[in-house]
Amino acid sequence: MKTVGLFIVLLFGGLLVYGTIDFPPWGDPDTPASRHVSERYIEKTVEETGVPNMVTSVLADYRGYDTLGETTVIFAAGVCCAILLRRSSK
């Protein structure tokens, strides 16, 4: 059983390492991820939102819907924890 487990781990580890070969070079500005909307955010953030911190403007404004979902996930985690664990002592 241990041999099978080791084989599966090595197989998927090898697949993951093989996948990294296709990655673009580190910090390359011509990759698809850097060419899509990043340039627009970098150029227009201060002009459009008046916020010097690009991370904040992308997080809460351009990608505000995503952050709303994150907040809801945290809220749901807290509520689930309370529902599952909270017991009255009486």
Added chain:
Amino acid sequence: MIEHFEDLIVQTTCRLLIPFIQLFALYVIAHGHHSPGGGFQGGCILGASFILLCLAYDIRRAKQWMTESLNSLFCCIGVSIYAGIGLVCLALGGNYLDYSRLHKILPVDPVGARSLGILCVEIGVGLTVMAVMLSIYLNVASGGRHEDALK
């Protein structure tokens, strides 16, 4: 169960430190526009200050500061602020979470309204994260029985 202990040095240090930790948390939330920070990070620091209170004193003392109902209220208010601002933008004729529409009800231009909208949703995120952090800690640390936690 958690054993009750009293340590003068720990308690005094925490009593002195907690106001500054909370002030720093509010700074991190409010200053997210200009420096690393924002609702998630500030809310975590704020929640950690209450957890420190639980650790230095006990759960009962911490719940005198932040009662369970108040904590649950903060939890809901935070998400409601965020979703509510989105609905207000919708009502003012924009898209959901399009803060620039807020300039119709605020005395600022559309760019300033987007900046203010970001600040408001960060405050909402901070409230929820703070309340959830404390709630999860209290429930996990005491196994859900806050009142029996000290025996």
